[in-house]
Amino acid sequence: xxxxxxxxxxxxxxxxxxxxxxxxxxxxxxxxxxxxxxxxxxxxxxxxxxxxxxxxxxxxxxxxxxxxxxxxxxxxxxxxxxxxxxxxxxxxxxxxxxxxxxxxxxxxxxxxxxxxxxxxxxxxxxxxxxxxxxxxxxxxxxxxxxxxxxxxxxxxxxxxxxxxxxxxxxxxxxxxxxxxxxxxxxxxxxxxxxxxxxxxxxxxxxxxxxxxxxxxxxxxxxxxxxxxxxxxxxxxxxxxxxxxxxxxxxxxxxxxxxxxxxxxxxxxxxxxxxxxxxxxxxxxxxxxxxxxxxxxxxxxxxxxxxxxxxxxxxxxxxxxxxxxxxxxxxxxxxxxxxxxxxxxxxxxxxxxxxxxxxxxxxxxxxxxxxxxxxxxxxxxxxxxxxxxxxxxxxxxxxxxxxxxxxxxxxxxxxxxxxxxxxxxxxxxxxxxxxxxxxxxxxxxxxxxxxxxxxxxxxxxxxxxxxxxxxxxxxxxxxxxxxxxxxxxxxxxxxxxxxxxxxxxxxxxxxxxxxxxxxxxxxxxxxxxxxxxxxxxxxxxxxxxxxxxxxxxxxxxxxxxxxxxxxxxxxxxxxxxxxxxxxxxxxxxxxxxxxxxxxxxxxxxxxxxxxxxxxxxxxxxxxxxxxxxxxxxxxxxxxxxxxxxxxxxxxxxxxxx
Amino acid sequence: xxxxxxxxxxxxxxxxxxxxxxxxxxxxxxxxxxxxxxxxxxxxxxxxxxxxxxxxxxxxxxxxxxxxxxxxxxxxxxxxxxxxxxxxxxxxxxxxxxxxxxxxxxxxxxxxxxxxxxxxxxxxxxxxxxxxxxxxxxxxxxxxxxxxxxxxxxxxxxx
Numbered sequence: 002x003x004x005x006x007x008x009x010x011x012x013x014x015x016x017x018x019x020x021x022x023x024x025x026x027x028x029x030x031x032x033x034x035x036x037x038x039x040x041x042x043x044x045x046x047x048x049x050x051x052x053x054x055x056x057x058x059x060x061x062x063x064x065x066x067x068x069x070x071x072x073x074x075x076x077x078x079x080x081x082x083x084x085x086x087x088x089x090x091x092x093x094x095x096x097x098x099x100x101x102x103x104x105x106x107x108x109x110x111x112x113x114x115x116x117x118x119x120x121x122x123x124x125x126x127x128x129x130x131x132x133x134x135x136x137x138x139x140x141x142x143x144x145x146x147x148x149x150x151x152x153x154x155x156x157x158x159x160x161x162x163x164x165x166x167x168x169x170x171x172x173x174x175x176x177x178x179x180x181x182x183x184x185x186x187x188x189x190x191x192x193x194x195x196x197x198x199x200x201x202x203x204x205x206x207x208x209x210x211x212x213x214x215x216x217x218x219x220x221x222x223x224x225x226x227x228x229x230x231x232x233x234x235x236x237x238x239x240x241x242x243x244x245x246x247x248x249x250x251x252x253x254x255x256x257x258x259x260x261x262x263x264x265x266x267x268x269x270x271x272x273x274x275x276x277x278x279x280x281x282x283x284x285x286x287x288x289x290x291x292x293x294x295x296x297x298x299x300x301x302x303x304x305x306x307x308x309x310x311x312x313x314x315x316x317x318x319x320x321x322x323x324x325x326x327x328x329x330x331x332x333x334x335x336x337x338x339x340x341x342x343x344x345x346x347x348x349x350x351x352x353x354x355x356x357x358x359x360x361x362x363x364x365x366x367x368x369x370x371x372x373x374x375x376x377x378x379x380x381x382x383x384x385x386x387x388x389x390x391x392x393x394x395x396x397x398x399x400x401x402x403x404x405x406x407x408x409x410x411x412x413x414x415x416x417x418x419x420x421x422x423x424x425x426x427x428x429x430x431x432x433x434x435x436x437x438x439x440x441x442x443x444x445x446x447x448x449x450x451x452x453x454x455x456x457x458x459x460x461x462x463x464x465x466x467x468x469x470x471x472x473x474x475x476x477x478x479x480x481x482x483x484x485x486x487x488x489x490x491x492x493x494x495x496x497x498x499x500x501x502x503x504x505x506x507x508x509x510x511x512x513x514x515x516x517x518x519x520x521x522x523x524x525x526x527x528x529x530x531x532x533x534x535x536x537x538x539x540x541x542x543x544x545x546x547x548x549x550x551x552x553x554x555x556x557x558x559x560x561x562x563x564x565x566x567x568x569x570x571x572x573x574x575x576x577x578x579x580x581x582x583x584x585x586x587x588x589x590x591x592x593x594x595x596x597x598x599x600x601x602x603x604x605x606x607x608x609x610x611x612x613x614x615x616x617x618x619x620x621x622x623x624x625x626x627x628x629x630x631x632x633x634x635x636x637x638x639x640x641x642x643x644x645x646x647x648x649x650x651x652x653x654x655x656x657x
Numbered sequence: 658x659x660x661x662x663x664x665x666x667x668x669x670x671x672x673x674x675x676x677x678x679x680x681x682x683x684x685x686x687x688x689x690x691x692x693x694x695x696x697x698x699x700x701x702x703x704x705x706x707x708x709x710x711x712x713x714x715x716x717x718x719x720x721x722x723x724x725x726x727x728x729x730x731x732x733x734x735x736x737x738x739x740x741x742x743x744x745x746x747x748x749x750x751x752x753x754x755x756x757x758x759x760x761x762x763x764x765x766x767x768x769x770x771x772x773x774x775x776x777x778x779x780x781x782x783x784x785x786x787x788x789x790x791x792x793x794x795x796x797x798x799x800x801x802x803x804x805x806x807x808x809x810x811x812x813x814x815x816x
Contacts, residue, residue, distance in 0.1 A: 236758070366683060373687070383705065384694035386718055386769075391690035395683065520735045520754045572758075581758040600735075600755035609735055611755050 004069050007057025008148040011098075014050035014105065015138040017043050021108075021131030025124030029197075037124035044112035044127055047134060048105040055102045058089050058147050068155040071095055071147040077159035077577050079548040080167075087172045088162040093296065093312075094147035096175060100292075101137055103176070103183040108134060111187055111212070118208060125194035126187075133186050136319045144312050161548065161577035170230030178223030178250060182288040184216025185253055188260065189285035192278045193327060196334045201278065206268035209281070211641040213264060214494070217257040218632025224250055225625030236583035236598045238518065238613040240621055243392045248371040249291030252364050256284040259360035261632075262353050265491075270350060270415060272340040275331075276357070282327040287364070289320045294371070345417035352410040359403045366395045397452070404459035404506060407499060408466035426469050433469075434462035446515065456510035464503040467496055490638035494631040501627030508620030517614045520600070524607045532614045534595065535559040539567075541599075541608060549573040549582075554599040554608055558588065570599040570610070594618050692769065694718045698745035701776060711772050718769050719748065719778055725762040741766070752780045759785035 021043040028036025058071070062085045067073040075092040076085055090099040108130040115123050141147075165171075191209040195201050227247070232240040241247065260280040267277045293316045344350040370387045377385050412426050438458040442449045474492075475484025521529045523538040530536075539555040551573035558565045568586035575582065588595040593616045600609030635641060695704060695717055703710045711717055721741035728739040735754055739762075740747045750768050760766060760783065770780030 362679070369683065369687070384718075386692045386694065387687065388690040388692055391686050394686050398682070522733070522735060583758050598755070603730065604732060609755050 003057050004061050004066065004148040004150070007054040007061075008142075008146060010050045010057070011054040011101075011138065011142060011146075011148075014047050014054065014101075015135065015142060017047040017050065018105075018131050018134035018138055021047060022128055022135050023131075024128075025131070026128035029121045029124040029128070034120060037120045040124050040127040040131075041112035043131070044105075044108045047131075048109035051101050051105040055089070055098055058095060058098060059086055061148075062086065062089050065159070067157065067159050068150050068152055069147075070149045070151045073151055073156050073159045075160070075162055077161040077548065079576065080159075080162055081547055083172065084162055084167050087166070089147075090175050091162050091166045091171070092147075094141075094145045096179075097137070097141050097145050097296075098147050099176065100179050100183060101134075101141060103179045104130075104134055104137055104186065107180075107183055107187050107216075111190075115208075122194055122198055122200075122205075122208075125197050126190045129190035129193045130186060133190070133323070136322070140312075140315050140319070144315055158577065161575060164549070164573065164575045164578075164580050164582040165234060168230060168234050170226055170234065174223060174226045174230055177219050177226060181216050181218075181220025181223050181257075182250070182253065182291065184212065184219055185257060185285045185288050187212040187216060188257075188281045189323075189327070192281035193330065196278065196330050199334060199337060201274045201338050203268050203271045206264050206274075206277065207641070210261065210264045210268060211635050211638070213257065213261050213281075214632045214635040216632075217254070217261055218629040220250070220254045220257060221625055221632065222629035224254060225622050225629065228625070229622050232618070233585060233587060236585050236611075238516070238585075238596050238598075238611075238615060240512075240618060243370070243389050245371050245375075246291075246295050248367045249294045252367050252371075253284050253287040253291060255360050255364040255367070256280055256287055259357045259364075260284055262356050262360075266350060266353050270342050270344075272342045272344075272350065273354070274340050275335045275338045278331060278335075278338075280357075282324070282331060286320065286324045286327070289316070289323060293317055293320055294375075344415070347413065347418045347420065347423075349410065349413040349415050352406060352413050355406055356403070356410065359399055359406070363396065363399055366399075367392070370395075397456070400456070400459065400506065404463055404502075407502065408462045411467065411470040411495065411499070426466070426473065430462060430466040430469055434458055434465045437461050437465065450514060453510055453514040457507055460503045460505075460507035460510065463499055463506065467499045467503070471496060489640070490634055491640075494634040494638075496631075497634065498628050498631035501624040501629075501631060504620045504624030504627060506624075508617045508624060511617040512615055512621070515616045516618070519612045520609065521612065522603050522607050522609050524605070529610075529612060531612050533560055534565065534614065536597070536610075536612055538608070538610065540606070541602075544571060544573075546573065548577070549575045552599065552602075554597075554610060556586070556597055556610070558595060566595070568595070568597045570597040572599045572601075589619060591619060592616060692716055692718050694720065694767075696743040697721045697741050697748040698743050700748055700772075701746040710775075713772055713774070715772050716770070717772060717778075718767060719750070720765065720767040721748070722765050723760070723762050728762055741768075746776070749777045750780050750783070751777065752783050756783055757785045761785075 021040060024036045024043065025040035028034065028039075061069045062072050062076050063082065065072070065076070065078045065085075071092060071094050072088075075095065076088040080088065089095040108127065111130060112127055115126065118126070188209055191205065191212065195205040195209075224247075227250070228240045231242065232238065260277065263273050263277045263280055266273045293313065296312055296316055342350075370392055374385050374387055377383070408430060409423070409427060412423055435458055438454065438461045441461075442454060442457060471485075471488075472481070474488070475481050478484035478487055517531055519529060519531055521527075523529065525538055525540040528535050528537050535558070537557045537559060539557055541552045541554050544551055544553045551571055553569045553571045556568045556570065558568060566588045568588060570586040571584035573582045573584055574580070583598050586597045593614060596613035596615055598611040598613075600611060602608055693704075693711070695711065697719065700711065700719060702708065719741060721743045724740040724742050724747060727747075728737065730737050736751070737753075737756065738749060738751045740749050742748075750770070751773075752768070752770075764785065767784045768778060768780040769782040769784070770778045773779045
């Protein structure tokens with residue numbers, strides 16, 4: 002009964018989203034204010050019904066209703082309750098439902114938080130979001146309903162959630178990622194609405210910016226958590242695999258990063274307008290492309306679920322409508338957009354333009370490496386794969402000019418700069434970063450490779466130059482403290498974002514250069530040495546969890562004959578499906594991670610063990626989290642909060 | 658040509674040159690890192706209409722079923738070797754290290770490595786990624802010639 006209710010309420014939500022698509026857009030076209038005014042309530046109503054539908058699925062999962070096909074495939078009665086909840090997005094149908102919840106949620110948020118917008122624009126933004134909602138709901142109802150029943154022959158026990166997904170990281174990773182993916186649809190809708198209205202001014206950029214920043218923050222956080230999850234759960238100690246699914250999420254992130262820099266130029270200087278619009282369209286299109294890649298089943302991946310060609314076709318068609326429609330509108334209207342404002346070569350405008358170029362090139366490289374094997378295969382040329390070295394090499398090359406630019410960028414003012422003003426700061430920054438890096442690396446490591454030195458210097462350079470920028474800009478206002486107080490929130494967001502990148506570059510370069518790994522076969526009492534740590538194998542004990550049993554290898558880690566920690570590396574065997582899973586034991590630290598994975602039993606009481614020493618690997622995620630918080634900071638920026646007064650003003654203007 | 662046009666021309670040439678070099682670099686790097694996928698019989702008999710065989714030393718990917726009873730481990734080290742099959746001849750894969758959790762005899766795997774003898778591969782990576790049938794899609798397609806199908810629900814499982 003409850004699942005049918007879920008399906009029914011999803012149908013109602015679809016009806017509302019059809020209305021949300023038609024009423025406001027038609028109202029805006031004909032100037033009918035009553036139709037436009039219906040939009041916010043429709044948006045909120047749509048969200049309520051989608052939420053109800055999602056609650057129905059969670060209920061079915063919590064009550065072990067194995068007559069529901071989705072629950073039977075993705076849950077089991079022995080699963081702990083929190084994994085029962087997360088199993089609702091552990092499979093395709095449920096994940097798409099979660100996507101819908103996010104989509105409707107963003108739409109409702111826009112409806113509630115856009116009171117200051119003129120009605121024509123507000124109605125159009127919500128109308129476009131409604132159109133996207135129609136597409137996704139149609140997909141869910143027609144091709145991927147999670148509420149299908151297995152009647153009359155239903156199983157007494159479910160197939161259990163994929164053990165890989167039974168991890169805390171899995172609880173938060175998909176919702177965060179989807180928040181980001183779908184959040185880009187808001188930037189897209191603003192761009193389309195602005196094109197429809199024909200008013201691409203800096204107010205449009207100002208409205209669009211907080212939404213873009215928030216979505217970007219969620220996307221970044223989702224990627225970070227995903228990387229951390231892969232590291233701790235897959236047992237290989239890797240944190241990024243250039244897997245098509247990871248790339249699918251990285252591409253919109255890169256474009257969104259370009260977009261939020263470009264938006265700042267459009268907002269502050271009124272230029273780059275058409276480029277910004279194009280990026281907004283591209284960002285969401287890449288989100289959809291990512292969905293297509295993941296859901297269509299043209300790739301092999303841990304993320305790819307049971308697949309169905311109809312689904313891929315639908316998403317491809319929808320992608321065609323969204324991208325094609327967006328670009329067609331863009332082509333029609335872009336000739337009317339004029340960008341005014343002059344600037345010289347040494348200016349912040351040019352720096353941000355170059356930033357955009359680098360980010361777009363990076364996106365194209367990822368896209369090439371991701372799509373080429375698929376195209377190759379679909380053309381019947383056989384299956385190929387493009388190795389990690391390709392991506393690594395390309396990103397390493399791009400990183401050098403990008404990081405240099407990132408250090409100089411904040412120094413630059415709009416319009417034009419005198420070289421003399423920059424000279425000292427740049428010189429000081431370069432000198433300081435070289436000295437710091439050399440002191441740091443040569444005192445810690447015997448062997449420093451030139452590439453490691455270069456990459457780490459770049460990371461330090463980004464951090465140091467950001468520091469110099471803070472200092473010089475604060476010092477203008479008399480005392481330092483006084484100056485720090487005067488900075489805007491978006492300046493602090495920039496600082497945090499750039500420091501985050503510095504952490505990531507340093508983490509990646511040091512962990513790639515100085516990670517050590519050893520595969521060993523050990524009997525109880527054996528000692529393996531790796532760097533300054535000794536690993537003593539104390540034997541294996543049996544373990545029993547709620548839905549699995551297995552072995553835990555106990556290893557004492559010693560440094561100078563003192564116990565540092567005792568690690569339990571587990572090998573689990575899940576009761577249903579008889580799947581084996583390695584649960585790595587990790588001793589996390591700011592400067593290094595000790596990572597231990599239990600292999601198989603070799604002979605007698607000997608076991609194979611894989612030991613990793615991974616320095617600074619945590620910095621990658623620290624950086625990712627810092628950057629994402631930079632995105633969320635904009636929510637605290639007063640400039641983007643609309644007071645009731647301006648809201649009323651806008652209302653009376655639009656009523657005229 | 659007036660100075661402004663001349664400047665513009667120079668900029669355009671510089672941009673085109675930049676784009677050209679980068680595309681060249683990208684394609685070069687790409688070519689170096691493309692690994693072809695073979696099944697054991699394709700490796701032995703040749704792949705495609707021209708029956709192209711990989712040469713010794715080539716980096717490639719191979720996918721097939723692990724032949725039961727062929728997994729041999731070295732007692733002292735982590736050296737392991739096993740044979741792969743699809744529809745015809747066998748190919749030996751050698752690997753040093755810990756095999757993935759889902760590696761089992763009779764199951765489909767994908768290995769990445771270098772061809773050291775016409776029928777021996779020295780693998781540096783063994784993957785046992787799987788769909789719900791415990792079979793990498795590439796292998797499923799190669800072995801059975803089928804497209805991925807939604808697995809039939811097994812009514813007895815777990816009970």
